Amino acid sequence: MSEVIEGLEAVRAVVWDFDGVLNRAGRPDAQGIFPWQALVGRELGIDAAAMGKAVFGRDKAALFTGKDDVMDRLADWAESTGVELAPEDVLELWFETDHDPDPELERIVEMLAQGGIVQAIFTNNETRRARWIAQDAGWAERVDAFFASGETGLMKPNPAAFEAVEKALDMAPFEILFIDDTAANIAAAEKRGWLGWDYEPNGARALVAAMMPLLLRAQG
Missing domain, CATH: 3.40.50.1000 (HAD superfamily/HAD-like)
Structure with missing residues (x-):
């Protein structure tokens, strides 16, 4: 430059x-987990790596162009894994933690x-x-x-x-x-x-x- x-x-x-x-x-760690994901895992007692892979590890274009709703993906993951989770809580922690x-x-x-x-x-x-x-x-x-x-x-x-x-x-x-x-x-x-x-x-x-x-x- x-x-x-x-x-x-x-x-x-x-x-x-x-x-x-x-x-x-924030930048991901060696396992590919972002700081906000780690915080969500600690605060909500969930597997941050599994959540990240399920929500963001497939067809990012559909998510990032508005075809898929991140709330739906979080809810689907929680239901399929039997995790009690309010998607709104994940988003709140994510958005606020990742704003710097x-x-x-x-x-x-x-x-x-x-x-x-x-x-x-x-x-x-x-x-x-x-x-x-x-x-x-x-x-x-x-x-x-x-x-x-x-x-x-x-x-x-x-x-x-x-x-x-x-x-x-x-x-x-x-x-x-x-x-x-x-x-x-x-x-x-x-x-x-x-x-x-x-x-x-x-x-x-x-x-x-x-x-x-x-x-x-x-x-x-």
């Missing part, structure tokens, strides 16, 4: 990934908003968590648009997902800067003509340096 992103002078919108960028999502916004990036979001730069969140998330992030966690109020695969039915890196964002924002590809932590998503965005930044963990300082011309414009 270059020190400064080329082409920022034409950028009118910044599109953010959520988990792994704006949100410091990066304060440095929050400041960048605020700075860009004050400067009139359009901002959007573009995330692969199932429907219920997407709504929680947008509404309960208040992110829909902090950005101009919120695009979640569970709502749109389109997942990154599908080119159609990027095209839908362009149309909704009414902007040309070269007017959009996309910040994501998945290389395939960045590659798909850049193939359409977006500017892209492959975000790395704790990479706020590097991002600030790379987008400084845009931040200065927002302050001016």
